[in-house]
Amino acid sequence: MKKEIIFKLNDEMVSVTVDSDELLLDVLRDKFGLKSPKRSCGRGECGACSVLLNGKSVRSCIIFAVEVAGQEIITFEGLQKEGMTDLQKSFLEHNSFQCGFCTSGVTITATEFLQKNPKPTVKEIKEALAGNLCRCTGYSSIVDAIYDYTKKKGE
Amino acid sequence: MKDYKYVGKKSIRIDGKAKVMGAAKYTDDLEFGPNLLHIAVLSSPHAHAKILGIETSEAEKVPGVKAVISGKDFPQKFGLYLRDHAIFPNDKVRYVGEQVAAVIAKTKKIAQAAVKKIQVEYEVLPNIQNALDSIKPNATLIHPNLGNYEVVPWLYPQPGTNIGHVRKIRKGEIDKAFEEADFILEDQYHVPHVVHAPMENHIAVALFDYEDRLTMWNSTQSPHTQRNILASCLNIPHKDVRVIAPYVGGGFGGKAGISMEVIAAVAAMKVPGCPVKLAWSRKEEFENSSQRQELFAKVKMGVKNDGTIIALKHELFWDVGASAEYGSNVVNATGFSAIGPYNIPNVYIDSFAIYTNRPPCGAYRGFGYSEFHFGLESHIDRIAKKLNMDPIEFRKKNAIKEGDKVAYGVEMGPTGLRECIEKVAEKIEMGKEVISDDPDKIIAKGFACAWKAPAMPPNESSAAFIKFNEDGSINILVSGMELGQGYLTSMAKIAAEVLSIPLEKIRVEHPDTDRNPYEWQTVASHTTWSSGNAVKKAAIEAKGRIIETVSRALNYKKDTLYLEDEMVKCTVDSNFSLALKDFVINGIQMKDGTFRGGPILGTGIFMPEFTSAMVDPETGQGGHPNVHYTTGAGAVEIEIDKRTGRVRVLKMAEAFDAGKVLNPDLAKGQIIGGFMQGLGTALWEEVKFDENGKILNPNFTDYKIPTTLEVPDEMYPIFVEVAQPDGPFGVRGIGEHTMIPVMPAVGNAIANALGIRLTEVPFTPERILAALEKKGK
Amino acid sequence: MSTFDYKRPATIGEVVKLLDEYKTSAKLLLGGTDLNLMLTEDIIKADIVIDIKNIEGLDVLQIKDSNLIIGAGVTFSQIVDSPLMKEKFPVIWESSRTVASMGLRNRATITGNICSAVPSADSAPALLNRDAAVVAISSQGKREIPIEDFFTGPRKTSLLDNEMVMSIKVPEIHGKFGGSYIKMGRYRGEDLAQVGVATLATEDLNYKISYCAVGPRPLRVKEVEALLNGKEFQGELNQELKDIILRTVSPISDIRASKEYREKMCLVLLERSLKASLSRMKNGEPQYGKELL
Known part of the structure; x- marks a missing residue:
């Protein structure tokens, strides 16, 4: 219909x-x-x-x-209407992607999560991203990039 | 060691911006205009059944349907090494999910609705779901015409049986050696089917135009190999088949060779002028793209009391599914290498490719090595314990060295295996006990070694073009695939180092078989080495032309000229420098106003000219089937809950001898990503079939791939660099290897924790509890 | 997929009218994480899908007259992000955290979870322990269904064809208590429960115990509660209790777990859950949300 x-x-x-x-x-x-x-x-x-x-x-x-x-x-x-965001820059610096297919979904999830929790622990980042599957990276570079981004932002 | 400017240095990936900004276009992201048609495939509900008739008229009547195709239209068979796979079967279906017919329609929805109206009459045949049943004397033949299929000369199908290939190795005197052994251990190991599960499912778009040329846009690891298979199978000249390969959303071997792309190709031929798209759903990805072979392995190893391994009998029974077109080479490759990274004088290996009524199997990261290492490396730990030896010392004692003879008689090349073993053992603190605060939990460690050679036809090859642009930037044309591993960045670095050009000024082009030069396939962890050699040669050629042009125009001796910071400089004239951008297209102007030079180009090709697959089929001796081996080791520290059986990995370390690391961060990414994929196969992943060959878990609800929450808190990727003499800057591949030690390392850790030996993966809590109960009795 | 009509009524009155008209051929849509998938995969059919999640007032999450009211539109994320839930209904909060992933919890509702009535519904054990009631409405009026009577079988509830759930009502507990929900999945990441158990212990040593994924419907084991009541749980179940539990639950073997494994886990998880609940009642440790497996 x-x-x-x-x-x-x-x-x-x-x-x-x-x-x-x-x-x-x-x-x-x-x-x-x-x-x-x-x-x-x-x-x-x-x-x-x-x-x-x-x-x-x-x-x-x-x-x-x-x-x-x-x-x-x-x-x-x-x-990203105004160009590469700081979060994206952090993903770039940490090689938080390999094939890149999951990257947009990961970024969306991380964006919402960081609005809710701007100073997360590593464990909280892992929990928030547990529903975004990535077959390439083994996740650690993604978690590192998000954590590093929040640290830099907090400075 | 020489200090490089780009090689081995940290850098931003050259495809990084495209990926973090979403500019990277995958096949499904491309637009094909309003004429695009969609394909839906009718798949077999039976694992084994005779096709008595296919009635398509009702489907053809559905408004919006353009055509319905089946084996009547396209009876050809295809295959990479053995042509046993029907585009659409005419005689019988051989697995649940096999394509029987397809509808081409204006929308996917119409195509899917019309597919349901195709009627197929089947006569169900007995089906085989287990490789060991399939080799029993009276088993139903899955390919009764096996003897008539086209096959490469180095594979040996056994007509009249369900064996698609057997690779035998005989070295030394095996019976005598077992007689002389002080201790012999014999056991069997089982590794079930798993799937690649790339995030992007298979997808292909095809256009057969009125000029009779076929263009495809495929998510693939193998554009040139696909072109070759399509051209020969469909009888189209190679020049008229064009395969374009956009970004790929993960491959892991699953997109090597060709599979569903043939359906899109023939569909396009039925509706000339209209592009057609075939996109697998996740369920179709499980049912009808390749899987990893199931392995039943028998390992018998004989040792002396001093810890010397003197004999190995290794029998590998591989379930390759309903087609061995690609999987037969997994069987072949592992047959040659199933001694593992050890110096063993007396060897007996049989590796069988066995047909069953399961989906066709093929390349999977590790190419069979993960599977046989599970048994072998479990065995090594068990024997060391029997001998009261430290398993690390036992491994070091028997570890293969440069110059030792491998199973097929060729000398082992340079290897940093011992250093890898030592570094991993040190990092994970093997031998140091860790006690959990929780009385229900036990912490333990496990270790395994690994090796792997690229499995390739002896005449695989790579080629590269480099072309300069007006601003001194370059485009590199190659046909390796960026699968996420960092291929584009690696090729750029190699050229950057030779030509003194920064990475920001290098673009590496995705494959288009019309424009880019040949590459066999992006598989086998060989591309950085093979394609890298071609790119290096192309860069050297371009550099030669630069020097020649400057020398000729400005009268400097060639051997005094060198490249630095995008300029040509001279060792005897420190005042001289000429920027590349000033002449690489437009040449150098002479005093009389004329110009010298012209566009700078470079071409490079590489083929390992020392390999040969011509071996004695009975012994495997006499040839040189592999180019080199990459070696390494891995270990884990795990925590097991005795009451639930759950395993959690707390810590991991892996070391590989990469020869020379081009990109430290990307190489680490290969270790961590490969480790996690390996952990999936160790603890959770298994394709489950019912007795009629239907997959019970064709989705992520019930096929569990690792998530962030399974990542160990501590991970230590380590690299050793013993240069590969024929690798660009000493490089050899590591992409697949990182997965190989994981299953046995975790299994050995479980054994160390609980005193139980699991000979079957995945190590589910249920299996662990069951083994504990058995031990208690 | 068969096509259906889609309606988004503004009021509950309109919904019940539509339900009277279409009965079983109507499907009520909240987050859609279950329904939409079943429609897309042709597992169920509907003539009309009635989207009720935007109806004003259905996202209420507050205490009224000593009862928590969870509106039908309340998502698991709302529960997870609610300080009120964490403080006063910590086991509902804890179990909500185990449901799927953030992206699904942002959409999935606790009402949808119980209405789907799958045996593994994570929210069910905690609701059973709190003696929750389901508030349903139809053209005949409102009624409250005790949660224990709500689940009638796999994907079956006691809701009538023309009823919709307005809210879930959960009585407050006055006085000290501790509770916990332990979910055994195949791994730590998103999974359906192989076995789930929630327990509750009050200061006067009254216990509540409920399971999911161990039978055709989530269930409470009052027989065990009665035997434990008044006593300090010592950390291990005695044989009598074990026998009762194994007699009460009826897990199946499927690709997620075998019957035997589920039975074993019914006991192990219960011991751990009871221990955690008691400890939380006394000293607040281990904190809610902490992994108990």
């Missing part, structure tokens, strides 16, 4: 016609050309498709697009 929805996407009001069973992930990628949320597990288990919904990280592969009518979505693209 077709529905027209209006929502805020990366600071801009947008409207789009979708089927009621169309996934937010597919709509963002195929109708808005926003390729940062990635298709991977399709079950909300890996975090590669993460976006911010009203400021909270969510899994766009298990959300119907109709659900976000009237809400606010920020994708990875929307986080």
Whole structure:
């Protein structure tokens, strides 16, 4: 069933016609050309498709697009409108990625988490990121980058 | 050692910005316009069944469907080493999930709906789910026509059986050696199927245009090999097959060779002019991309009382699934190397590629070495204990040295194995007891060695082009794949060192078989070495042209000119310097207004010209199948909960002899990433099948790959540098090796903690508790 | 996937009207972490999906007349981030932390968790121990269903076809108590419970014990509670208690764990949970949220 929805996407009001069973992930990628949320597990288990919904990280592969009518979505693209953020710089310096496929999802999750908890312990970082799967790095470079970023920010 | 400016120095990855900013485009991120069609595949519900008929007319009637294809349209078989894999089977299906037909439609949704309307009539056949059953005398034949398949000359399929290949090694006098042994230990080990689980599933886009040329955009480790297989299988000239490989979201061997890409290719041929996309879902990724072989290993080792290993009989029974097109080479490679990194005079190895009705298996980070090291390195610890020797000393005593003969008779090259053993043992403090505060928990350590050679055809090769730009920057054209390991950065560093150009001024291009020169495949931990050699040669050639141009135009002797900081300088004229950007495209202007020079280019090729696969099939002797071995060791400190059986790794150390480390941070990343992937296989990962070959855990709900919470608190990556003589700057590969010691190291730690020996992975809490109970009785 | 209509009513009144109209062919949508997946994977079908998470007032999380009211729209993240929950309902808080991952907890609701009624529902044992009630509403009016009567089988509840859950009501405990939830998964990362146990111990040594993932529905083991009540738990279950537990639970073997392993863990985890609960009741250690496995 077709529905027209209006929502805020990366600071801009947008409207789009979708089927009621169309996934937010597919709509963002195929109708808005926003390729940062990635298709991977399709079950909300890996975090590669993460976006911010009203400021909270969510899994766009298990959300119907109709659900976000009237809400606010920020994708990875929307986080860096003013260029590379300090968090991204830290990821770059720590090589917190290998293939890079999970990077946008990790960044989305870390962004929400650091807003909530700007001075986390390593353990808290690990807990927050436990739902973002990465097959390449073994995670330690990701955790280090986030921790180092918060240390530098605190200085 | 020479002090380098770029090699071995910390640097930012050259693909870093693209990845942290999301500019890196993976295949699914590319736009193909409104004509793009989508493919959905009908997969077999049976592990083994005769196909009696396929009825596609109902599917064809669905609005939006462009075509339905099956084996009737494309009866060809494909394969890298052994052509036993049907594009679509016509005779019978051989595993649950095998592609039987496909629908091409305007949307994925339409294609998926139409696929459900295809009717296939099957006659179910007895299926085989275990390699040891499959080699029983009266087993159903999975490939009755095995004798008719095309195969490379160094593989030996056994028609009339379910054996796709057998590699035999006979060295010394095995029976006599066992007679002379003071102690013999014999046991069996089991390693189940696991999957690569890259975050990006397989995906392929194909366009067959009206000019009859096939262009593909694939998530692959093997663009040129895919081109070669597609061209020969579909009878298209190589020049008309073009494979473009964008960024890859993880490979780990799973995207080596070719698999589902053939379906996209033939689908494109059915709808000329329209690009078609085939994207595996995660479930399809589990069911119909390659897996790691299951291994049943029998190890018999004989030693003298002084701790000298004198005999090894190692029999490897590999479940390669329904196709051995790639897996047969895993079987081959491990057959040659299943002595492990030890000097053993008397050796008997049989390595069998055994067909079953399970998904085809192929390359997986480690290429079979992880699997056989599990048994071998468990055995080493057990024997050392029997001899009352320290397992570290036992390993050091038998560790292979430069000049020792490996199992197929060739001399071992330079190796830092002993140093790796010592450094790991020191870092993890082997022998030092640690006691947990919690009475339910025991802390213990475990150790293992590892070695691995790149497994390649003897004539694998790499090529590189370097071209200068007006501003003195360069583009490097190669066809190795950036899988995350840092290939692009490594190639840039090699060129940077030779040409004195900073990394910021180097772009390394992704493969496009039309534009970039040849690379066999990005597998085998050989690319930094092989492709690196080609890039170094290309850089040296470009440097030669730079020097030649300057010498010719400005009358300096060639041997007085050198490159430094993007300039040509002269040893005898300290006032002279000429910036590369001033002439590498436009040449050097002479007094008369004419110019000398022109665009600077460099080409480089590399092929290891000393290798040969021509060996005696009965003994494995007489050839030179491997280029070199990378050696190393790993250890863990674990904590086991005696009451729940749960294992947690507290600490790990791994050391590998990388020859020369190009990128310290990236090399460490390989150790940590490889360790965690290995830990997955040691503790949690296993593809579970029901008795009819259906996978029970084709998702991350029930196939558990490590998360942040499984990462040990302390990790120590260590490098030893004993140069590889034919490697660029002494480099040899380490990417796969980092995974190899993990299963046995954890197993040995469990044995040290509880006195139980688990001969099967993963070491689940249930298995640990069961072994403890058995021991208590 | 079959297509469905999607409605987002503004009031509960509209929801119950729709439920009367569509009955079983309607599905109520909260966070969608379970429902959307089942719809996408064609495991269930619906003519209409009624999205209720944005209804005003459904995100209430507060104490009213000595009862905690958890509105149907309250997500696990809201619970995890709530100082009130951590202080006064620490086991619900502790178990909420074990649910999936942050990205899912931001969406998944505790009401959705109990309405899905999977045997491994992490929130169930803590709610059972607190004698929670489920407040349901339909066109016939409101009713309270004791949580013990709510779960009737795997993915089955005592909700009627035309009812929706408005909130979960949890009575406050006055006086000192300690509790804990221990979840055994295959590893520390996100997983479904192989066995989950929550216990509660009050100052006058009254115990509450509940399990998930050890039978067709989450369950409380009052027989064991009764035998323990009034006594200081000494750290080990005696044979009588063990026998009762093993008689009461009925775990299955599946790919996550065998029946035998689950049975063993029912005992080990219970001992550890009781120890932690008692200790927390007395001196607050180990702190809530600390790993107890």
